[in-house]
Amino acid sequence: MNLSGNFQPRIKIQSRNLNLWYGDHQALKQIDIDIHQNKITALIGPSGCGKSTFLRCINRMNDLIDHTCVEGQMVIDGKNIYDADVDEVAVRKRVGMVFQHPNPFPKSIYENLIYAPLKHRQVKKGNDCDELVETSLKKAGLWNEVKDKLHTPGTSLSGGQQQRLCIARAIAVKPDVILMDEPTSALDPISTKKIEALMMELKESYTLVVVTHNMQQARRTADFTAYFHLGELVEFNTTEQLFTQPQETLTSDYISGRFG
Amino acid sequence: MSANPFFDPSLPKRHRSARRFKRFTAASIIMTLAFLFFFLFDMVRTAAPAVWQAYVKVDVTYNEQTLRFTRKAVDKKYSKIVSRAWLRTLPKQVDTEPALMNTTVALWVLADDQVDQYMKGHHHKLKPKEVTTVENMKENGDIELRFNAVFFSQGDSKIPENAGIQAALIGSVLTLIVTMMIAFPIGVMTAVYLEEFAKDNRLTRFIEVNINNLAAVPSILFGLLGLSVFINLFSMPRSSPLVGGMTLALMTLPIIIVSARAALRSVPVSIRQAGYGLGLTKLQIVQDHVLPLALPGILTGSIIGLAQAMGETAPLIIIGMIAFIPDSPESIIEAATVLPAQIYTWAGMPERAYVEKTAAGIIVILLILVALNATAIYLRKKYELKW
Numbered sequence A: 001m002n003l004s005g006n007f008q009p010r011i012k013i014q015s016r017n018l019n020l021w022y023g024d025h026q027a028l029k030q031i032d033i034d035i036h037q038n039k040i041t042a043l044i045g046p047s048g049c050g051k052s053t054f055l056r057c058i059n060r061m062n063d064l065i066d067h068t069c070v071e072g073q074m075v076i077d078g079k080n081i082y083d084a085d086v087d088e089v090a091v092r093k094r095v096g097m098v099f100q101h102p103n104p105f106p107k108s109i110y111e112n113l114i115y116a117p118l119k120h121r122q123v124k125k126g127n128d129c130d131e132l133v134e135t136s137l138k139k140a141g142l143w144n145e146v147k148d149k150l151h152t153p154g155t156s157l158s159g160g161q162q163q164r165l166c167i168a169r170a171i172a173v174k175p176d177v178i179l180m181d182e183p184t185s186a187l188d189p190i191s192t193k194k195i196e197a198l199m200m201e202l203k204e205s206y207t208l209v210v211v212t213h214n215m216q217q218a219r220r221t222a223d224f225t226a227y228f229h230l231g232e233l234v235e236f237n238t239t240e241q242l243f244t245q246p247q248e249t250l251t252s253d254y255i256s257g258r259f260g
Numbered sequence B: 001m002s003a004n005p006f007f008d009p010s011l012p013k014r015h016r017s018a019r020r021f022k023r024f025t026a027a028s029i030i031m032t033l034a035f036l037f038f039f040l041f042d043m044v045r046t047a048a049p050a051v052w053q054a055y056v057k058v059d060v061t062y063n064e065q066t067l068r069f070t071r072k073a074v075d076k077k078y079s080k081i082v083s084r085a086w087l088r089t090l091p092k093q094v095d096t097e098p099a100l101m102n103t104t105v106a107l108w109v110l111a112d113d114q115v116d117q118y119m120k121g122h123h124h125k126l127k128p129k130e131v132t133t134v135e136n137m138k139e140n141g142d143i144e145l146r147f148n149a150v151f152f153s154q155g156d157s158k159i160p161e162n163a164g165i166q167a168a169l170i171g172s173v174l175t176l177i178v179t180m181m182i183a184f185p186i187g188v189m190t191a192v193y194l195e196e197f198a199k200d201n202r203l204t205r206f207i208e209v210n211i212n213n214l215a216a217v218p219s220i221l222f223g224l225l226g227l228s229v230f231i232n233l234f235s236m237p238r239s240s241p242l243v244g245g246m247t248l249a250l251m252t253l254p255i256i257i258v259s260a261r262a263a264l265r266s267v268p269v270s271i272r273q274a275g276y277g278l279g280l281t282k283l284q285i286v287q288d289h290v291l292p293l294a295l296p297g298i299l300t301g302s303i304i305g306l307a308q309a310m311g312e313t314a315p316l317i318i319i320g321m322i323a324f325i326p327d328s329p330e331s332i333i334e335a336a337t338v339l340p341a342q343i344y345t346w347a348g349m350p351e352r353a354y355v356e357k358t359a360a361g362i363i364v365i366l367l368i369l370v371a372l373n374a375t376a377i378y379l380r381k382k383y384e385l386k387w
């Protein structure tokens, strides 16, 4: 199949016949999905169904786990990232990631933000860095809260602030795609609201893929939603369609069970 | 009174046995502390006299004859009172200060060890005549106990009043420097490889098991290895801090590896994930984020390994560092001895004066160990991070 031939400009990421094994255990089965550019795509499904695994396939974080084997294609901007001539480190620079638990480096807020851009030679020490810190923090909606304490440890912020710092840090390396694995599940409702608002803003500039257990969150924020079950993609549709008219009984059981 | 709804007939008995258990545990602590205090008290008591050393004031004559037969430099009645070791330095004194030639000067000089022991009220072998002489000098104020600088400025000697710990101290420092220069980088690199880079397969597990076994190998075997490999095969100088340090490095390596791995493992995975998520390479993550966080733990482990190496004697016997070596080494390839070896040598000497030196040597080694461990604790506390 020649994918670059029928590549559509508004589709950012396509997975084709994607299978993944952890040792003998097959965690993903024949996943085909199209992720739209500048949209939020939510991945939902019961625990252990492979949402995080699929998310990690998009920036090849699974390569770090021993005894994993990936088959099939994950095409980003027309290039299969599992091709032999693709360096996974370069992929991760373009596809940033935010984790369930905020994980700032135990360094100052400032250093948290500039470390990776410096290493990627995107900025030079000095004014460049100051600018980058300011724009990243502003995009992450954290600037006003921390502008007077840029040199205090990132770990001294509140949980919600730390998570926004992690988002700012991901933005600072100028990725195209941002992956988020349950970004608000460790946060209080107010911090969650802030992150959700932030996600809506971020989709103007980035493509977001978000794993969530919170059905309302998916409904509130996502443009598309994918429902996973036991390693299979059961249903993928616009959020509106999936929640109001689920095509599969598995999907309707899951979403009604949650609300029921 | 109404019935107590919380009454449980078995409880008093259970509480009693809990209290008994608590008393047992407390008793064992007290016993441990008692042993420790007894040991320390006895050591300090024995070592205390070594702080002082007897000095006498005598007329010393410098001329052709006395330089040849140094005993003649002092009055005959003082010949057993003044230290032989000091008299032997007469020619050297004239060499550095030629004006002394053909003069007679009243000097405070080091006393013989028997006089020293007599002054400290210990057992001595002075003849009655010499005792009288000493008593006379005492009345005239020509004899006194002074701070024992010799102990810190001299190497070992067969003349007890001239024996000091300096050579062993320098030998120990040189040996430990060699040990650390080898064991620290190799140990940390090994740990980084095993923790961060190695895939979990049969080979790595085999290496792991063997490193753990290495930590349990009796230390004397490392001495044999040092002898056969470093001295016999590579012809490195025997008794030298170089060989000693390399031998002790073999012994310290597993300790450093094991503690460094534990320290690396205690760095949260989330930090590594954060790095990977930003497109950093493994080297960048390990070098700038993981190692700095693990460093206090690595240092603590290394210092403890160092302390252990410092107290080690058995492997050094085999490579010839336990011997009578009076001179301080000036480089790592000269013959040297180390602190525990010095203590061991003194403990075997017949003269009474060596008893207090042995104890003093033990105190010195204990002080260094305490200092090392305190450094380890300080580092751990200082860099401890709260997550």
Ligand SMILES: Nc1ncnc2c1ncn2[C@@H]1O[C@H](COP(=O)(O)OP(=O)(O)OP(=O)(O)O)[C@@H](O)[C@H]1O
Pocket (backbone or CB within 6 Å): A022, A025, A027, A045, A046, A047, A048, A049, A050, A051, A052, A053, A054, A065
């Ligand atoms: N590192 C791993 N090694 C082996 N098996 C794994 C690993 N990570 C996940 N799995 C397995 O793969 C399957 C999918 O896991 P995954 O973490 O993707 O689920 P998830 O949908 O994210 O679940 P949750 O909602 O609980 O986070 C599970 O059966 C899990 O046991």
Ligand SMILES: [Mg+2]
Pocket (backbone or CB within 6 Å): A051, A052, A053, A181, A211
């Ligand atoms: Mg998950």
